[in-house]
Amino acid sequence: MAITDINQRKKLLAQDNVYLPHLVVIDKIIEETPSIRTLHFNFKDGKLRKEFTFESGQFAELSIFGIGEATFCISSSPTRNGHLECTINRVGVVTNAMHRLSIGTEIGFRGPYGNSFPFELMRGKNLVFVGGGIGLAPLRSLIWNVLDNRDKYENIDIIYGARSPVDLCFKYDLDIWNQDKTINMITTVDKGDKNWMGREGFVPAVLEQIAPSAKKAIAVVCGPPIMIRLTFPVLEKLGFVPGQMITTLEKRMKCGIGKCGRCNIGNLYVCRDGPVFTYAQIRNFISDEY
Numbered sequence: 001m002a003i004t005d006i007n008q009r010k011k012l013l014a015q016d017n018v019y020l021p022h023l024v025v026i027d028k029i030i031e032e033t034p035s036i037r038t039l040h041f042n043f044k045d046g047k048l049r050k051e052f053t054f055e056s057g058q059f060a061e062l063s064i065f066g067i068g069e070a071t072f073c074i075s076s077s078p079t080r081n082g083h084l085e086c087t088i089n090r091v092g093v094v095t096n097a098m099h100r101l102s103i104g105t106e107i108g109f110r111g112p113y114g115n116s117f118p119f120e121l122m123r124g125k126n127l128v129f130v131g132g133g134i135g136l137a138p139l140r141s142l143i144w145n146v147l148d149n150r151d152k153y154e155n156i157d158i159i160y161g162a163r164s165p166v167d168l169c170f171k172y173d174l175d176i177w178n179q180d181k182t183i184n185m186i187t188t189v190d191k192g193d194k195n196w197m198g199r200e201g202f203v204p205a206v207l208e209q210i211a212p213s214a215k216k217a218i219a220v221v222c223g224p225p226i227m228i229r230l231t232f233p234v235l236e237k238l239g240f241v242p243g244q245m246i247t248t249l250e251k252r253m254k255c256g257i258g259k260c261g262r263c264n265i266g267n268l269y270v271c272r273d274g275p276v277f278t279y280a281q282i283r284n285f286i287s288d289e290y
């Protein structure tokens with residue numbers, strides 16, 4: 001299997017009716033930042049709770065009945081059973097409604113959709129994770145998956161940043177990764193506050209300063225579009241070739257199955273052909289369309 005074939009793996013839960021949502025119940029809510037929260041939930045149906053599987057990188061459609069649905073990556077790891085997590089940024093009607101939900105609320109879940117990160121190609125490699133803001137959500141699923149199989153991977157660098165200290169997501173995970181002696185964890189903010197004692201600087205610039213080796217390495221990037229666009233040239237400067245760079249795109253997805261055409265980018269549909277792509281697949285049009 002070549003790294004360019006990562007869009008070939010798909011898994012749909014609703015094989016009979018891909019439009020049919022399944023009921024899930026929210027059992028925990030974490031307020032990550034003033035505008036971002038993580039919902040913990042599980043299927044109401046006991047059979048689904050036992051049989052549901054997904055892979056890091058896949059996404060789901062969450063719906064609030066009477067209001068609408070939207071796509072979200074699954075931010076929890078498949079190596080940590082018992083519940084699912086999606087992390088919600090409050091930007092529109094549906095996401096604002098999700099920020100008003102409480103524990104015990106039932107919502108709809110369709111999925112998992114899309115391809116996943118290429119674990120078999122990443123094994124035995126040095127891994128470089130580059131994330132910005134809520135873009136850490138899909139990387140978080142992958143990072144925990146990798147850490148739960150730590151002996152299968154070599155060196156791990158995590159470079160993560162946000163606009164300010166209050167905008168950092170998953171601070172509880174950052175603390176754990178920072179204490180893990182097998183990880184080179186770098187956290188940065190564009191601009192700190194009076195209590196911030198850490199690094200300041202944009203993620204691509206910090207990545208260039210850290211300069212992880214491209215030898216036997218794969219870089220996985222996710223964040224705001226501008227961060228993704230500026231990170232790839234830095235990785236190339238460090239010696240990474242397009243086939244060594246992976247990203248996951250989420251912007252514009254709507255139906256989740258390639259029917260509405262809303263997520264078209266270049267010659268691809270993000271939901272149908274991705275959301276995980278190599279830079280080799282998207283480099284010809286990402287600067288113009290994403």
